[in-house]
Amino acid sequence: MEEQMFTIKQAAEQTGISEDTIRFYEKIMLLPRAERKKNGHRVYRKEDIYRIKLISCLKKTGMPLEAMRPFLAASADTASTEYPELVDQLKSHRENIMNQVSSLQQIVDFIDIRLAEGRPQKEYSDQIQDEVLEEHKEKEIIKPISVVELSYFSAYTKMDK
Amino acid sequence: MEEQMFTIKQAAEQTGISEDTIRFYEKIMLLPRAERKKNGHRVYRKEDIYRIKLISCLKKTGMPLEAMRPFLAASADTASTEYPELVDQLKSHRENIMNQVSSLQQIVDFIDIRLAEGRPQKEYSDQIQDEVLEEHKEKEIIKPISVVELSYFSAYTKMDK
DNA sequence: ATACAACTTGGAGCCGACTCCAAGTCAAAC
DNA sequence: GTTTGACTTGGAGTCGGCTCCAAGTTGTAT
Known part of the structure; x- marks a missing residue:
């Protein structure tokens, strides 16, 4: 099974976060720079969607975007709760x-x-x-x-x- | 026992809402125009403090100020849950x-x-x-x-x- | 009487979080 | 080949919610 990829539109649909906002989060580096296809279009995969969902959930708890950074770090696949x-x-x-x-x-x-x-x-x-x-x-x-x-x-x- | 009155400073202390913000809430009519002393200073009593505390608590739940209006109406001494x-x-x-x-x-x-x-x-x-x-x-x-x-x-x- | 503190006012400015825009690129559909 | 649609970019604009300011008034303390 090949890993499935999503467009920004699909990411938006799946997470309930608008395309604009997803781009905005990338701009302020709350999200890592998304991979691009040859034509420059952003590509998202499962774990990116998950990260956006996590942001969305944190947002719902009223957490300011800046406060999410350390939190998201704990979510990154690399260095975890070490x-x-x-x-x-x-x-x-x-x-x-x-x-x-x-x-x-x-x-x-x-x-x-x-x-x-x-x-x-x-x-x-x-x-x-x-x-x-x-x-x-x-x-x-x-x-x-x-x-x-x-x-x-x-x-x-x-x-x- | 005479009803005790409070200055805006005391109201701020008791509710954790800054004086500026209390004035702001009055400006946007989230709070009723506070009574004034002869010198124009605002006077608050128990039920005003309570109302401010309620706003503060609603704020902590992330409710936008505008959304509080109907809510605060339900809190007003007059017409209640009728x-x-x-x-x-x-x-x-x-x-x-x-x-x-x-x-x-x-x-x-x-x-x-x-x-x-x-x-x-x-x-x-x-x-x-x-x-x-x-x-x-x-x-x-x-x-x-x-x-x-x-x-x-x-x-x-x-x-x- | 003069200085200080505690207020008043209207309005300007600020910050966070979007949200929208114009101009441009690219791929597929007709 | 040109139109359509989904995207890209940087930057400007908006909105909510304060927060700060300057100028003015009043009351008390020295």
Whole structure:
């Protein structure tokens, strides 16, 4: 079986990242310079698609493009989790993400409280809400949740154009 | 007990949102025009602080400012979850957030795989990773996680300045 | 009275992340 | 052979979200 190759258009389709954006990522060297066919057209293969998907996923977590660089390094086929520095970065990212999940959970709490109220019943709900947005340092937790698919941002970003 | 009032500086301290940004939010009417003292200085009270905290929390979930408006409406003391339209928006936001959590979980999965490898063992890990970024529509799940505090973005945004 | 701090305003500027454009190349289809 | 379509390039423009600035006001401390 020969390795299959993709055009930038196919890469865009598969990853949900626009052609322009893929070129942009190459321009800022978030992606390595793609191989070119004789006519200069970019060629992508499986692992390039994977890398773009990874960027897309990181993007959805709100990570700035610049912050992705070390992260993507850990993904490169070459030198992997051999470097303790990378491992530390990964761990720190993991923590950040867990904290972000907490923020999200606070919003879900907020929504659930709102939804649970047939009526506000002001005094009562105000109290609870105040607590919802207070710092919850004491509580530890955060057990793994399951995996579904992306889309929070896309719900907004796919609107334009 | 008289209601306590806060200056913009205190509001900023309590919410972690800069004075400039609070003024900016008022300018774009994400916050109602704050009351002024005789000298024109802004005055904030408990519920204003709460609203700013809510914005801050929504911001951490990556929600664009414009998307917050209907959300904040649901938070206003007046008309609450009486309007079915608002309820729908809340529910839809809740879904978005759950999806975002899924994205985050994918990244955590990715990190955990990386961390778990003493060595990459290429063939093997490539396989797993491909799966991690594929669509996981089948799996349902998502049980509530606990509440801690924010900070993913802050980890980056607090760097500047 | 004068200096300082804490605010006010409108507007300009900045940065990240695209997004679009014009001009050009190339290959296949008619 | 010329038109069509999928690409290439560099660079300009856009948009969201701040962030900074200058000029002005007020209140307190010396």
